[in-house]
Structures are given as C-alpha cells and as structure tokens.
Amino acid sequence: MAKDLQAQERRKAKVRRALRVAANGRPRLSVHRTSQHIYAQIIDDAKGETVVSASSLEKDLRSSLKTGADTDAAKTIGKLVAERALAKGVSEVVFDRGAYIYHGRVKALAEGAREGGLQF
Template sequence: MKKIKGNPQRPRLAVFRSNRHLYAQVIDDQNQKTLFACSTLDPSIKPLITTGQNCKAARLVGEQLGKALIKHNLINVVFDRRFRPYHGRIQAFADGAREMGLQF
C-alpha cells in the first residue's frame, strides 16, 4: 500500500472516522506539523451528532476546515481517507470542503 505524503505547498488532509465522531487534520509531513484541525466535537456541531445527523455534521466540519484553509491561502491539499471507503460521512466531509473551494 502506498503512503500519502503532504508538503508545505500541498499539505495532507487526513480524515479519521470513529463510530461516533469525525476528525480532520491538515498536516505538513516534511516539517512534521499539524497546520489545522477540526472535528465534530466542536460545540456548534456536536448537537447534530446527538440527534443522529452525522452526515450533516461531517459536511459542516468540511466547510469549517475549508474556510480556515482558504483564509490562509491553502487551496490544494492531498486527501487521505486511509482505508475508509468514499461514501457516507467521508463523502459528506469532502463535499463540504470542496464547496468552500478546496481542490483535491
């Protein structure tokens, strides 16, 4: 299996999905730094999880992270979903990030 790596010009957008929550980090692998992070544990998003709207919450996480990256002029990222299939919460997150203008 090939490893996905990010660099300062095109950092890695790593997504981790647990049974209940979704976590996303933007990582510069060359400098070993986490640039941005966001999750469904955010107080404005967490109430959606308790009402069973997981995909809507994942989309909001993608939009929130997309806004932060666009604000800091990072448009191109490498999407790293690990072994998770591209559907459900992962797809909702990616759609939300793409809506904000991210390219991956």
Template sequence: MHKKNLQRIKKATRTRIKLRELGVPSLSVHKSGKHLYAQIFSGDGTSTIAAASTKDKGLIADGVSCTNIDAAKAVGTAIAEKAKKAGVESVGFDRSGYIYHGKVKALADAAREAGLKF
C-alpha cells in the same frame, strides 16, 4: 486488533507514503464511534496546519448526532474555511483507508464546495 482494521491501516499507510513523496499538504479523516475528525498536515507531515471535528464548540447543535452525514458536511466546511485562512488552497486527500462512501464522501464534497481543491 481486528483483521478489518489492520487492512484499513495498511491502505492508509500506503496513501500517506505517497502523499509524503509528493510533498503536498494532506487532508486526513478519522472516524470514531462518537465523533469525526479532519486535519490538514504540512507536506512533510510534521505539523498540523488546520483541524476540525465534531467536538468543536458551535459546529454541531446540542442534542444532534455527531456521527451522521450532516455532521460530516459541517466538519468538511469548517476544515476548508480554516485551511483557506491558513493559506492552503490545494491538498491531497487521505481517507485513512476508509471506503469513499457515506460520511467520508460527504466531508470531501463539503470541503470541495467550500473551496478546497483535491
């Protein structure tokens, strides 16, 4: 594993420990080379309340990139709608050690605009 990825995982671990101490549901983001994923976990971290990704059918049109900012906005909106259906209005944001910039920021802003508070 690369040093850069190890540092990211270290940051993510600190954030996740703090969110579990607070006992609030958390919105977790993960980026891969081809897709973007978002999940909302329960306050104790044992169960997934809602999930959305660029792999979801109908979320991203065929032939459109799944790794750009527009795709991140679509995932942010989808996760906020699913969370509201599940009864979750407020979450802690777990950016998984990624810098709050670009796709991560676009996803967070879209989720806020769709009514999720964090």
C-alpha cells in the same frame, strides 16, 4: 482483533504511500471517523505539523449539529476545515481517506471541503 487492526494499518499505509507520490508538496487532508464523531486535519508533512483541524466535538458545533455521526455533520466539518485552511493560505491539498472507503461520511466530508473552496 489484532488481525483486524493489522489489516487496517496495512490499508492506511497503502493509501499513504500512494499519497506521498501524488502530493507534490501539498499538505494532506486526513480524515478520522468513529461511531460517534468525525475529525479532519490538514497536515504539512514537510514540516511535520498540523496546519488546521476541525471535529464534531467542538463546542460551537455540538449545539448546532443533531449528532456527530451523520453525513450532515461530516459535510459541516468539511466546510469548516476548508474555511480555516483558506484563512491560513492553504488552497490545494491531497485527500487522505486513511483506511476508510470513500463512501458515506468520508465522502460527505470531502464534498463539504470542496464546497468550502479546497481543491483536490
């Protein structure tokens, strides 16, 4: 188990190093997924603060979503985080997939954020 966690941390660090070079001062859209839910945050690394966040755990979304663990929920979360970011004045971000491959729910969240108006 510890070996798997070390590999996951290594993959996450590799992605973050590449993002730091490509960011050019843009905030990063960070994704975290579990077997039951998906979470997204837009983080300003220069200030060290979270600008906006959204997750499938929010009360108003739980009633409208069938489950928090499918691509429809991920797309909804992507649109919601994009809407909140645009309200805060953030329109360009860099996408941080973490240790996850760009497929399935992670890809659906990114597509939802693009549909919502974020550029990356």
